[in-house]
Amino acid sequence: MRWWRDAVFYQVYVRSFSDSDGDGVGDLDGIRSRLGYLELLGVDALWLTPFYRSPMTDHGYDVADPRDVDPVFGNLAAFDALVEEAHRHGIRVTIDLVPNHSSSEHEWFRAALESAPGSPERARYHFKPGRGPDGAEPPNNWHSVFGGPAWSRVPDGEWYLHLFAAEQPDLNWTNPEVWADLEKTLRFWCDRGVDGFRIDVAHGMSKPEGLPDHAGPGAALLAHTDDDPRFDHEGVHDVHRMIRAVLDHYPGRMAVGEVWVRDDDRFARYVRPDELHLGFNFRLVQTAFDAAEVREAIEHSLESVAGVGAHPTWTLSNHDVSRPVTRYGGGALGLARARAMALVVLALPGVVYLYNGEELGLPDVELPDWALQDPVWERSGRTERGRDSCRVPVPWEGDGPGFGFTSGEPWLPMPDDWAALTVAAQIEDTDSTLSFFRRALELRDEHAVSAGSGVEWFGAPPGCLAFRRSGSTLVCALNTSDEPVPLPPGDVLLTSGPLCDDGRLPPDTAAWLA
Ligand code: TEU
Numbered sequence: 258m259r260w261w262r263d264a265v266f267y268q269v270y271v272r273s274f275s276d277s278d279g280d281g282v283g284d285l286d287g288i289r290s291r292l293g294y295l296e297l298l299g300v301d302a303l304w305l306t307p308f309y310r311s312p313m314t315d316h317g318y319d320v321a322d323p324r325d326v327d328p329v330f331g332n333l334a335a336f337d338a339l340v341e342e343a344h345r346h347g348i349r350v351t352i353d354l355v356p357n358h359s360s361s362e363h364e365w366f367r368a369a370l371e372s373a374p375g376s377p378e379r380a381r382y383h384f385k386p387g388r389g390p391d392g393a394e395p396p397n398n399w400h401s402v403f404g405g406p407a408w409s410r411v412p413d414g415e416w417y418l419h420l421f422a423a424e425q426p427d428l429n430w431t432n433p434e435v436w437a438d439l440e441k442t443l444r445f446w447c448d449r450g451v452d453g454f455r456i457d458v459a460h461g462m463s464k465p466e467g468l469p470d471h472a473g474p475g476a477a478l479l480a481h482t483d484d485d486p487r488f489d490h491e492g493v494h495d496v497h498r499m500i501r502a503v504l505d506h507y508p509g510r511m512a513v514g515e516v517w518v519r520d521d522d523r524f525a526r527y528v529r530p531d532e533l534h535l536g537f538n539f540r541l542v543q544t545a546f547d548a549a550e551v552r553e554a555i556e557h558s559l560e561s562v563a564g565v566g567a568h569p570t571w572t573l574s575n576h577d578v579s580r581p582v583t584r585y586g587g588g589a590l591g592l593a594r595a596r597a598m599a600l601v602v603l604a605l606p607g608v609v610y611l612y613n614g615e616e617l618g619l620p621d622v623e624l625p626d627w628a629l630q631d632p633v634w635e636r637s638g639r640t641e642r643g644r645d646s647c648r649v650p651v652p653w654e655g656d657g658p659g660f661g662f663t664s665g666e667p668w669l670p671m672p673d674d675w676a677a678l679t680v681a682a683q684i685e686d687t688d689s690t691l692s693f694f695r696r697a698l699e700l701r702d703e704h705a706v707s708a709g710s711g712v713e714w715f716g717a718p719p720g721c722l723a724f725r726r727s728g729s730t731l732v733c734a735l736n737t738s739d740e741p742v743p744l745p746p747g748d749v750l751l752t753s754g755p756l757c758d759d760g761r762l763p764p765d766t767a768a769w770l771a
Pocket residue numbers: 315318319355402421457458515517576577578
């Protein structure tokens with residue numbers, strides 16, 4: 258049963274979605290209380306970011322116990338209640354797994370620190386002696402994705418590897434116990450009724466033997482280049498085959514990988530028939546609002562996954578990247594473009610992931626220094642502001658400070674002027690971004706779902722594109738040029754903004770026709 262094939266997933270950044278107990282942090286009961294809203298919005302499934310026991314250095318992506326709920330988010334009973342009630346609303350629940358690393362508070366890492374170099378406790382991580390006199394230099398030149406060296410030293414002089422924060426030691430995927438533990442975690446949550454998993458850093462885990470230096474010019478960069486020895490190592494595909502084999506025992510379960518691999522053909526290897534069901538395509542997150550670039554990104558992405566018989570997965574935003582409204586220029590212009598691009602991705606064949614707040618047209622928030630919490634801020638020596646600005650809590654109703662998200666102080670400050678962006682302010686307004694998304698999801702169900710996996714492109718004026726998903730009646734046209742253009746033939750079903758008086762499609766606008 259491949260329910261996920263044309264599904265619209267909704268990413269819940271648990272910390273920022275809905276707080277039931279007034280501590281300023283979102284939680285599982287908070288999500289449960291909003292299921293009616295999610296059903297109304299029309300999404301098929303949720304992706305919950307990590308809610309496991311964690312010291313929260315990286316807000317849950319530092320997992321101390323992958324089979325328990327952190328008290329700030331609730332408990333296992335609250336999780337079970339959420340899954341059960343979500344299913345009653347016809348919404349599936351998928352959760353986030355973090356197999357590349359654990360928290361430094363995980364019992365394994367604590368045991369490693371208490372054990373001697375060369376011990377089995379240390380063998381679950383990457384501990385190594387340093388280089389240079391007294392081993393005072395890190396074992397290789399790798400950098401952490403968050404900035405600074407990827408190694409930290411422990412009191413006995415050994416170093417351990419962490420591709421992210423020092424509180425996120427990388428697990429050693431040559432160690433059988435590490436494999437067995439992930440398998441146990443997969444089964445634990447499948448047995449509790451989850452419908453699938455998002456695999457964090459799905460291009461990580463396996464490392465090249467001997468952990469050789471990074472040779473290329475990318476050594477000091479945060480971005481992953483194709484020759485980066487830290488990621489996309491051949492051995493990772495065995496991990497995905499193991500994940501797939503476990504899931505195949507449970508009918509209807511799926512896994513989507515967070516695969517930041519630029520080369521389309523290398524990316525497609527993650528979604529081969531015996532590996533992950535889906536892989537996020539991040540090309541559109543990195544593409545400007547430009548029809549030619551958008552079309553190229555779509556064509557390449559479709560081609561690469563079709564080559565392995567897989568299904569594409571589109572997204573415009575998540576908790577790691579600037580929100581589309583801001584990325585596309587901010588203000589009214591950015592919002593118009595974000596809405597237009599939403600119509601493009603929702604008309605494509607494949608799966609779409611929305612990020613909470615995208616349906617409200619939320620922008621990034623410029624936060625004061627004192628409010629910043631992302632470890633990127635400190636680790637980069639306060640040169641990179643990090644990802645907090647796209648993680649500000651969802652405004653539900655009324656006014657600040659909590660806008661119905663919390664009765665207390667939200668964990669990140671919410672802007673004073675968000676009253677017009679709340680769910681309550683938008684839900685009855687037929688012109689709102691929320692109503693626009695609801696209508697788009699409804700029409701997608703009627704016209705585009707279960708159609709073919711290809712795209713037919715139509716001729717379009719410069720700066721524009723027009724396509725139809727094969728087998729579907731729905732045509733999508735996008736105008737990224739400076740001039741109004743004629744619409745393709747057909748009845749207009751929905752537009753991302755008003756059409757010109759003469760019926761043409763204005764700049765920064767998309768339309769669906771049938
Ligand atoms: O992100 C992995 C990752 O590679 C990102 O850091 C990405 O390169 C960057 O954010 C792009 O701007 C995942 C999670 O999504 C992220 O929130 C975690 O911090 C990270 O893993 C570590 O678990």
